């Protein structure tokens with residue numbers, strides 16, 4: 001596998017894809033822990049030079065293994081909520097507990113380590129590396145060990161690409177359609193079977209059939225393995241399948257619906 005030069009993308013991707021352990025000699029182990037419960041209290045996010053918070057959430061409790069939909073108009077704070085839940089953004093006020101861990105109390109390094117253990121993230125903009133192949137992109141969470149990944153992990157990555165319907169052997173993801181790129185991002189988030197999977201508009205670039213297939217994969221993975229899935233979506237075919245849905249507007253929780 002060719003090794004790309006460190007460039008602008010790597011600075012951003014390294015903490016997100018958990019490359020902070022790249023100095024270690026062994027590949028990171030699969031994220032085999034149980035899904036922790038989530039509890040949020042008095043959460044508020046306000047960016048510098050803004051008069052009021054862009055997101056407030058007084059309280060939220062989510063049991064392990066929950067499939068939670070997050071809906072709302074553009075700009076209502078959905079992506080910001082996902083970033084807060086992973087420690088990629090720090091709140092201005094409030095606490096975010098995953099199990100016994102208060103994410104807001106962790107140092108950057110401890111937060112990276114926590115994320116490495118628990119989280120898979122499907123980004124709205126995918127954050128793939130254009131010059132690498134689909135397989136190489138799926139293997140990115142293995143960090144620079146990706147250049148020397150065990151055959152079993154490469155096989156697993158190829159099977160995930162097969163599951164989402166993208167050929168593993170295409171030369172670079174830059175040559176893929178947006179829908180294919182989105183599916184590579186989905187496969188990458190599943191590589192280490194994360195106890196917590198956060199998905200930001202995971203079907204936005206997919207046609208109906210591909211969207212249904214990918215939603216099936218995400219929902220089945222959560223149900224069969226008792227994984228927590230928090231899924232932001234404008235797609236009603238996705239949101240309508242979520243047993244519990246938070247509806248945001250202008251940074252506030254407007255309604256919460258739970259299937260009987």
Ligand SMILES: Nc1ncnc2c1ncn2[C@@H]1O[C@H](COP(=O)(O)OP(=O)(O)OP(=O)(O)O)[C@@H](O)[C@H]1O
Nearest residue numbers: 047048054072073074075076077078079080081124
């Ligand atoms: N770094 C930032 N600095 C200042 N404002 C920001 C920043 N990031 C997001 N915002 C603002 O916060 C608000 C919520 O943004 P966010 O991306 O969370 O919304 P969203 O509901 O996910 O929108 P979309 O559905 O369009 O993705 C928006 O008004 C956005 O402009």
